[in-house]
Amino acid sequence: MQEKVKQLVERYGLSASKESRYIDLIAQAGDLGKALLGSSDYGLQELHTSEEIREEAGNLLFSLLALLNDFDIDENEVLDQVIARYEERMKEVLGEK
Secondary structure (H helix, E strand, O other): OHHHHHHHHHHOOOOOOHHHHHHHHHHHHHHHHHHHHHHOOOOOOOOOOOHHHHHHHHHHHHHHHHHHHHOOOOHHHHHHHHHHHHHHHHHHHHOOO
């Protein structure tokens, strides 16, 4: 996924500073939140996936991957590290060895 984002950024000259990438990431998270709230009528109705939610989730993912690229962070490597930490925490919480 990161390579696809990298290629698109390079092809269309979408380079940005790391600070701008971060601000974009936060803005995209806000857009997803707005879509979620709107879809549920601000929590009054059951939430269902909509095309708008899918689109905003995709925008958020793109922004995160672009930021990871700017920091030369491999998505798979950091995800594996996070999963390992969660597994360790859950073992402690559940009293597993």
